[in-house]
Amino acid sequence: MITLKEVWKIFSPDPQATLSAARQDDIDGKTLKQQSATIAVRNVDLAVTPGELLCVMGLSGCGKSTLIRLVNRLLTPTSGQVLIGDSDIGRLNTAQLRRLRSQDIGMVFQSHGLIGHLSVRDNVALPLEIQRIPRHQREDRADELLQRTGLGGLGDRNVSSLSGGMQQRVGLARALAADPGILLMDEPFSALDPLIRRELQDEFGRLSRDLGKTTLFITHDVEEAFRIADRVALMRAGRIVQLGKPQELVDAPADDYVARFVEPYRTTPEQPPLRMVQ
Numbered sequence: 001m002i003t004l005k006e007v008w009k010i011f012s013p014d015p016q017a018t019l020s021a022a023r024q025d026d027i028d029g030k031t032l033k034q035q036s037a038t039i040a041v042r043n044v045d046l047a048v049t050p051g052e053l054l055c056v057m058g059l060s061g062c063g064k065s066t067l068i069r070l071v072n073r074l075l076t077p078t079s080g081q082v083l084i085g086d087s088d089i090g091r092l093n094t095a096q097l098r099r100l101r102s103q104d105i106g107m108v109f110q111s112h113g114l115i116g117h118l119s120v121r122d123n124v125a126l127p128l129e130i131q132r133i134p135r136h137q138r139e140d141r142a143d144e145l146l147q148r149t150g151l152g153g154l155g156d157r158n159v160s161s162l163s164g165g166m167q168q169r170v171g172l173a174r175a176l177a178a179d180p181g182i183l184l185m186d187e188p189f190s191a192l193d194p195l196i197r198r199e200l201q202d203e204f205g206r207l208s209r210d211l212g213k214t215t216l217f218i219t220h221d222v223e224e225a226f227r228i229a230d231r232v233a234l235m236r237a238g239r240i241v242q243l244g245k246p247q248e249l250v251d252a253p254a255d256d257y258v259a260r261f262v263e264p265y266r267t268t269p270e271q272p273p274l275r276m277v278q
């Protein structure tokens, strides 16, 4: 459903020159710095299968946000291909790209980008308004989604009067409004306090599966990834160092870095397995 093939994203005054040096392993960190170059995504292959919830996790600066922005073509790869279904999104024209973003992909970010002076219902219905769906139809759809996301009856409220957790629910309802097959979630729950965050993680995991969405979910939080993901990809310095089910990373970490990341989930005879490890 979402496929990345040998994708590189390089921020540099001369990305192609940096790319050819990096491909030959002919550039070190010091030179990159001197050239003000960053290899944000380094030769990534990744396939998110239909209906799967795949978490990309890693520390700050490892390339997670760059990766997700390549999937909705907010960024274009320096090299490589991004496919949605069979379609290479690098080849879409402006109208096709607009359709992809408004109908095929729903997005939720940490800063949800809701429109403060609109009601909750109008915020959720916005993607449908852009598609010129008649008012009563889009309001019915918004109310249905508000119900599903635990906000039933709040449609008339001003969105800025809601708590952070509730606003994130509105962002999710809005992302679902056009019934996209794909959800892109970039640290959607990071700003919330731990209790609300866990509640939303559980609800989101259920909802995403019930609705059969294909989800790419970015997080720096291993606990979050292990709680909701079917599979996780651990990124380090632009590379995916391991991709697998949470338990596979725990049982067979690819290297010391992965082992350190999943350390809290390794079991010892005194320590029973944690519930969230699937």
Ligand SMILES: Nc1ncnc2c1ncn2[C@@H]1O[C@H](COP(=O)(O)OP(=O)(O)OP(=O)(O)O)[C@@H](O)[C@H]1O
Pocket: 011, 038, 039, 040, 058, 059, 060, 061, 062, 063, 064, 065, 066, 067, 220
């Ligand atoms: N537009 C840009 N121009 C130059 N460098 C960039 C740009 N965007 C990202 N980078 C660099 O690319 C690398 C990866 O950044 P990215 O934001 O993808 O990481 P991240 O894992 O999402 O981090 P965070 O969790 O802090 O957002 C970082 O070194 C960042 O400074």
